[in-house]
Amino acid sequence: MKPETVLDLGNIRAALVRMEDTIVFDLIERSQFFSSPSVYQPNKFPIPNFDGNFLEWALLQMELVHSQIRRYEAPDETPFFPEKLMKPILPPINYPKILASYSDEINANSEIMKFYVEEIVPKVSCKQGDQLENLGSASTCDIECLQAISRRIHFGKFVAEAKYQQDKPLYIKLILAGDTKGIEDSITNSAVEAKILARLLVKAESYGIDPSLRYSQNRQNKVQPEIIAQLYKQWIIPLTKKVEVDYLLRRLEDEDPKLINQYR
Amino acid sequence: MKPETVLDLGNIRAALVRMEDTIVFDLIERSQFFSSPSVYQPNKFPIPNFDGNFLEWALLQMELVHSQIRRYEAPDETPFFPEKLMKPILPPINYPKILASYSDEINANSEIMKFYVEEIVPKVSCKQGDQLENLGSASTCDIECLQAISRRIHFGKFVAEAKYQQDKPLYIKLILAGDTKGIEDSITNSAVEAKILARLLVKAESYGIDPSLRYSQNRQNKVQPEIIAQLYKQWIIPLTKKVEVDYLLRRLEDEDPKLINQYR
Numbered sequence: 353m354k355p356e357t358v359l360d361l362g363n364i365r366a367a368l369v370r371m372e373d374t375i376v377f378d379l380i381e382r383s384q385f386f387s388s389p390s391v392y393q394p395n396k397f398p399i400p401n402f403d404g405n406f407l408e409w410a411l412l413q414m415e416l417v418h419s420q421i422r423r424y425e426a427p428d429e430t431p432f433f434p435e436k437l438m439k440p441i442l443p444p445i446n447y448p449k450i451l452a453s454y455s456d457e458i459n460a461n462s463e464i465m466k467f468y469v470e471e472i473v474p475k476v477s478c479k480q481g482d483q484l485e486n487l488g489s490a491s492t493c494d495i496e497c498l499q500a501i502s503r504r505i506h507f508g509k510f511v512a513e514a515k516y517q518q519d520k521p522l523y524i525k526l527i528l529a530g531d532t533k534g535i536e537d538s539i540t541n542s543a544v545e546a547k548i549l550a551r552l553l554v555k556a557e558s559y560g561i562d563p564s565l566r567y568s569q570n571r572q573n574k575v576q577p578e579i580i581a582q583l584y585k586q587w588i589i590p591l592t593k594k595v596e597v598d599y600l601l602r603r604l605e606d607e608d609p610k611l612i613n614q615y616r
Numbered sequence: 617m618k619p620e621t622v623l624d625l626g627n628i629r630a631a632l633v634r635m636e637d638t639i640v641f642d643l644i645e646r647s648q649f650f651s652s653p654s655v656y657q658p659n660k661f662p663i664p665n666f667d668g669n670f671l672e673w674a675l676l677q678m679e680l681v682h683s684q685i686r687r688y689e690a691p692d693e694t695p696f697f698p699e700k701l702m703k704p705i706l707p708p709i710n711y712p713k714i715l716a717s718y719s720d721e722i723n724a725n726s727e728i729m730k731f732y733v734e735e736i737v738p739k740v741s742c743k744q745g746d747q748l749e750n751l752g753s754a755s756t757c758d759i760e761c762l763q764a765i766s767r768r769i770h771f772g773k774f775v776a777e778a779k780y781q782q783d784k785p786l787y788i789k790l791i792l793a794g795d796t797k798g799i800e801d802s803i804t805n806s807a808v809e810a811k812i813l814a815r816l817l818v819k820a821e822s823y824g825i826d827p828s829l830r831y832s833q834n835r836q837n838k839v840q841p842e843i844i845a846q847l848y849k850q851w852i853i854p855l856t857k858k859v860e861v862d863y864l865l866r867r868l869e870d871e872d873p874k875l876i877n878q879y880r
Contacts, residue, residue, distance in 0.1 A: 413681040421752035488685035558827035
């Protein structure tokens with residue numbers, strides 16, 4: 353993929369729309385299981401050489417495997433445990449430079465983990481409490497959800513880079529002025545946000561109901577569409593923006609000083 | 617879960633219907649990537665201390681992690697690498713005895729791997745060939761698909777056990793007579809099979825199209841519904857039956873000899 357293809361705003365938008373499907377699917381899968389608080393309680397299960405909760409342990413194991421198949425070489429993947437990754441066993445891919453060199457340092461995963469565990473899990477689970485046989489299944493679904501949400505939120509880096517490339521003068525001035533509010537306004541499109549929420553309601557409805565039961569009394573939504581729209585409104589969209597702003601605020605670290613000087 | 621709940625045919629059927637959703641979701645996710653033949657080619661990537669293809673290596677790593685969170689203690693989970701599993705780090709669950717003691721020995725996973733790689737992957741992938749950046753992603757999706765299909769097919773053991781419990785005299789006679797055909801006929805319900813296929817077409821359609829584009833020119837099915845129905849018709853349903861028959865043919869190994877003698 354060429355940088356100009358990756359940074360085409362139409363392509364970015366299409367990728368973001370496709371990620372909604374993955375997130376909705378993953379939340380529907382998670383909804384089969386109890387909320388499973390034991391999974392999120394630090395050191396509830398004594399794990400040798402590990403300090404943390406069960407989900408964190410399981411997620412770390414997955415990242416260790418995935419790092420070996422070079423998941424985190426991809427600029428659109430952001431690990432939860434960047435300091436613990438292993439070397440890939442596949443030959444390296446020389447991705448073209450698309451994002452700024454500090455891009456990996458912008459990592460919202462600890463915030464994602466927090467709102468996911470505290471706000472999302474209790475709302476999408478089919479029932480509150482533990483079901484001992486399903487702690488592993490619940491955490492496996494959690495990992496899918498977390499990875500999908502994390503990819504969506506950190507995709508903000510591509511949006512930010514694309515907007516920066518489109519209008520360097522505007523952004524260089526805003527960044528030099530430290531105008532966080534101005535940057536945020538420039539990347540906010542309320543009409544698009546409203547469209548996302550409307551589309552999520554339809555997707556959650558369409559993917560979350562067994563269509564062969566659509567007109568029966570058993571018709572049941574696996575996850576309430578409002579919960580998914582709310583997840584986006586309250587967490588995913590604002591955190592994506594935060595990633596974009598954080599990325600842009602540092603953007604001059606990776607810009608030609610001569611160009612910057614023209615705007616001082 | 618009590619054995620009588622697990623072996624209730626209504627509950628088993630509901631679980632099988634729910635698994636369809638998972639399988640359809642997983643195939644839709646796989647369809648984002650190229651067919652990626654390199655992933656399935658033995659020793660295409662030299663992996664230290666491993667003889668096999670890349671997918672097998674990645675799947676083994678996952679099973680090693682999942683075995684530690686006791687996935688394979690559950691009677692409805694069947695590993696692809698049973699001889700290599702690790703010990704769980706969670707306290708063991710004492711599942712009530714539901715299936716016969718030899719149940720773990722009935723394992724159709726090598727057949728599942730074969731038809732999945734040869735027949736399903738080329739048909740659901742968005743394009744034929746390799747896309748180097750996505751070999752890891754493709755194989756991650758493959759693992760989800762394989763595990764979901766394997767769970768569905770081996771669930772036949774519960775169907776078989778439930779049917780055996782419902783009519784021991786019939787099955788003891790058929791088993792003593794080595795009447796494979798009779799056993800197969802007794803577990804076959806063509807009307808139910810036709811319903812499954814019809815429902816899959818509707819599900820693939822409903823879950824595979826972005827509903828906000830349903831009436832637009834961009835309306836696109838991520839996976840052709842006929843491919844998913846065909847997968848069930850040609851592979852999943854026959855292999856489930858094979859699992860059921862294999863399970864039943866050995867069922868007297870775990871029956872009271874006195875009862876068996878009444879039918880000799």
